[in-house]
Amino acid sequence: MTETAPRPTLEAVAARAGVSRATVSRVVNGADGVREPLVERVRRAVEELGYVPNQAARSLVTRRHDAVAVVVAEPETRVFADPFFALQLRGISKELTAHDNQLVLLLTEGRDDHARVGRYLAGGHVDGALVFSLHLDDPLPGLIQRAGVPTVFGGRPGWSDGTTDVVYVDSDNRGGAREAVRHLAGLGRTRVAHITGPLDQTSAADRLDGYRDVMGDADPGLVVRGDFTPAGGERAMRELLDRCPDVDAVFAANDLTASGALRVLRESGRRVPEEVAVIGFDDMLPVAEQTDPPLTTVRQDIEEMGRLMARLLLGGLGPGDAGAAPTGVVLPTTLVRRTSA
């Protein structure tokens, strides 16, 4: 432990400024009703002594911490391996910093730790929470509701039926998927496959719905399960080639999945896009530009999603604003054409 100098107390500030404890407390907590010369004297004493108000005590009065928690319902190892989270965090970090709010990232090893996250959120350490990557059966939403902190979700929560007042930011996953599959159909492809994401996440389920909107009751063998990782994309592509060797197009649920699929196609000697056209989702850079060939993909503005989540939360933290927040904000996607389709 570092040897620490004793922290200057409220009493020390009061003595230095020649005012009462109550006056110091009012100034420090930003309350009205203290005359300007006294405010000035207290401020000078605070500065000279390097006084830091005990925020645990202060927050009992003001109920503000100027801190926002970010919770990613994934193991710590995935948070750092997936550039998606880094991009969202970048947007969040910029927005919170611009409003002098501290970003508090709560990491876990796995689902067993979510109860502890709930306790921290309930513990009066943050003004609100931004929550990502929830799976359908995750206990976290219930824990967060009990914690009673304002929350904005990243991605439409799967348990929400649209009637309860859940605030989230999402991309138009279904519409983006439709556009991708229509583009493949427009190229004359008739055996268009889909490698899904983990279907207990709404982003993956919505992209599958978009595929089905266009393909209708196509051969169900053309839909193979992936998990948003390159390794999952490789596994799924092998299964596809095995099951439907006449496949002539693949819509992959994200760019990492597409990168794995492209590797397997190359190994198996299929030319992309001539024999098999491939489209991803995200427009994650540098991944989407560095695949061989460069990836045609559905772009979503991931950093902007993070920024918008933070903006909605901060906007709703003011008194009386909570009711004004919209329920769901869905950002548009765009098809980015490179070489793979």
Next chain:
Amino acid sequence: MTETAPRPTLEAVAARAGVSRATVSRVVNGADGVREPLVERVRRAVEELGYVPNQAARSLVTRRHDAVAVVVAEPETRVFADPFFALQLRGISKELTAHDNQLVLLLTEGRDDHARVGRYLAGGHVDGALVFSLHLDDPLPGLIQRAGVPTVFGGRPGWSDGTTDVVYVDSDNRGGAREAVRHLAGLGRTRVAHITGPLDQTSAADRLDGYRDVMGDADPGLVVRGDFTPAGGERAMRELLDRCPDVDAVFAANDLTASGALRVLRESGRRVPEEVAVIGFDDMLPVAEQTDPPLTTVRQDIEEMGRLMARLLLGGLGPGDAGAAPTGVVLPTTLVRRTSA
């Protein structure tokens, strides 16, 4: 904002259990002196109502939050781009989780935000802090000392003269560098260069000292400044080839730097290791295995450093333990031989 059910209060628990508020408070805060049947009734009421104690209030009594802050004195973008931090966080996360402590990662956009980090640490939200990547003139150590939370540093802090009671975990940077440079000299190399890290960090300064321990007053033109990034390694290697075209060995301050240097050597047609031998530092995987050729490097156990930091902090948080903590723990390094030297 999510519409939240009103949080059950202490009063509601007291009414349900048929006891006084004070009794509920004592049970919830783990105090002694409440008879077992009453404890049982309170616990049942807490469970039935889903009561979550207000930790801001509770922590004023218990002064424990079961949460530890991790502060990386680098912009958020670097934290996610450098695998070094991910590895240390992995070690920390495992250790904290094993002791049911919440990992609270405090992110910043830059040095201007460090005052806000200091306020959060001082605010009674965590029991201690693990602090990384301090630069020599960083205001953070002072802010942390004022915050009065127990702290363990990752890497020897540059401002510590060894006499104050600062706890840190470090690798034997100087000894590891000596071993690397001796290995190069042992191969018969006489024009051994060093690409440094940012010299306002002790890890970089210590590695330069280790190089000088072996090379003595060699041509000072052989020491070029880098910054622990691949781009910095590229720049420095170009400068080196320009200035000392007869260079026959390079000790790079870390593996990322070495990967940049190897790229420039390849471009300029120098064969590695035949014409120029290269050694890195870290044994960062997969970087060190995937360079061309695979990198000989000085291994430090980064994940173990993180685990040990957490262990020292948790060990020192108990009453009366603070004095027992060692001041600095320095882990040994080992030379890992691959192809580049």
